[in-house]
Amino acid sequence: MDHALRLARRGLGNVWPNPAVGCVLVRPDEGGGGVVGRGWTQPGGRPHAERMALDAAGAAAQGATAYVTLEPCAHQGRAGPCSDALIAAGVSRVVTALTDPDPRTAGQGHAKLRAAGVEVVEGVRAAEAAALQRGFLKRVTEGLPMVTLKLAASLDGRIATAAGESQWITGAVARRHVHLLRLQHDAIMVGGGTARADRPALNVRGLGPVRQPVRIVVSDRPVMGLPPEDADHGPLWQISGGMHAALSGLADRGLTRILCEGGGVLAAQLLADGLVDELVLYSAGIVLGADARPAIGPLGLTSLADAPRFTLQRAFRLGPDLCQHWARPAP
Incomplete structure (x- = not known):
């Protein structure tokens, strides 16, 4: 087995x-x-x-x-x-x-x-x-895809300087590992702000010819300038509205595993709604300070008991960086 x-x-x-x-x-x-x-x-x-x-x-x-x-x-x-x-x-x-x-x-x-x-x-x-099989099982039993939240952050949980500089917080080995993570998901999701600011490719690179994941942008306004679908880029879908309903719609379209690579606002929204099943954190040995941009936006917590909690599955080094894989405990 x-x-x-x-x-x-x-x-x-x-x-x-x-x-x-x-x-x-x-x-x-x-x-x-x-x-x-x-x-x-x-x-x-x-x-x-x-x-x-x-x-x-x-x-x-x-x-x-x-x-x-x-x-x-x-x-x-x-x-x-x-x-x-x-x-x-x-x-x-x-x-x-x-x-x-x-x-x-x-x-x-x-x-x-x-x-x-x-x-x-x-x-x-x-x-x-x-x-x-977490993605397939969740789609069949709950009508939702599994969501993995990917974060690449400094030791103090920041993803960019106050001026927005983020390339590159983690090293080359960690960035290559991200492409393996993308390969294992049906779709890659970002928010409209990230899509407009970074124009990300949202594809798998450096691993040979592969079936490219669907690219999902969460935005109420049209997002222009992203690469069109071709051999190197998967289909581009735009969704809007509440995240639970939006993810349910994506499950209806067949998606079972979604990797979120959005900014702090989208990360916080997914966490607050209890929609993150797994969290992969790439942590670099750099400190950016409180004025830098946080990996996760405000959650509005008033009690530790309300904080989203995850269980460590594994941790390993990727060159100078550390990768931690966390999973939300089963209810």
Whole structure:
């Protein structure tokens, strides 16, 4: 399952509105560690991971155990249900991490497999799979995409000098890591003020040909001057209104994972509304002082009990800088 989870991660930001799934087929009687097929959800959401793994295994899938990070689908889409494909291939055992909350499957994939005589084991590495699938799960169960707030700040939490100079607070290694973070999200979001002041490209650079994320600008007024959609820049969408309703609309359009790289005002709005699921902080060894621009605008807090709280997931060095990944605790 750990192998399947690593494969699933390859699809993040590349398969919406589908989930990023990994699948590994194993036969202990085979050499090479027993793996006879593996796959992950392909760009655009098709083919599914199970189909890729079955095609790789061929006849060796007969009698194999399939490790899948999400319950095989049970509904008819552009291709047949993955649960049916596993049955037809003669897989004898299916081990899954999560039940798919999509009402078109929601346990029916497991039920189909059991009815066909396939042994099913559920809940293996469930916590890890749920963290990986947070965007897909939130879209299906809450009608909202997962939001990651990215901040690149000084030691004292500032993102620019009082005059607005911000390039560059963090070093080259951290900035390159940001592009990897962008690659793992469906869309990059900024506010209208950031878009007008910086004219940001909002794309993935330096990682070869990739499916570029959707670019989202939050503004009530038209924003001009950003690059048009092409091979190097994803679609450009403009949204306005309350953030909860706006994000709900983005989920309706299929987005599951959004990376916010806006300024302090947008960051504060998302935090105040309880819409930030994960926070990635790139911290540089520089101090800018109280007159510099804060990473997060006013929240209007009167009590510590009302402050948004996050749990540290991991921290690591990126050249001279520090990257911290925080997650909002589950309710």
